[in-house]
Amino acid sequence: MRVILIDLLYIVAIGLAVATLGSALWLRTPWGLRRRQVQNRRRAERSEFRCAVHGTFPQEALVRLPTGERVCPRCYEETA
Ligand SMILES: [Zn+2]
Structure with a gap:
């Protein structure tokens, strides 16, 4: 039982780390800025x-x- 709880904790921690890394890439890097601009442009063109x-x-x-x-x-x- 204890092993299962520790594994679950690891899975949650890895998920949070991946989410944090993804949002940091998306919000704080030039690559993320470019991706967001392209997305906004496509949304504006589609509208x-x-x-x-x-x-x-x-x-x-x-x-x-x-x-x-x-x-x-x-x-x-x-x-x-
Ligand atoms: Zn008109």
Whole structure:
């Protein structure tokens, strides 16, 4: 019984160590920062653009203005 408890303690300690190492890599290293930036960029690209007048559009359908701003294609047609 005692051996089982000690083994369980080791397993918990190893799990905590791995979790600590993983979070330290993720939060405190340039590699982690880069990974988080890539993840944020992908999330932003996947999200849809929501026009207040015409509803949602996929990011590919948006029109990029010379200023860098993005507008929905129907708003662009109406103003152009
Ligand atoms: Zn619109």
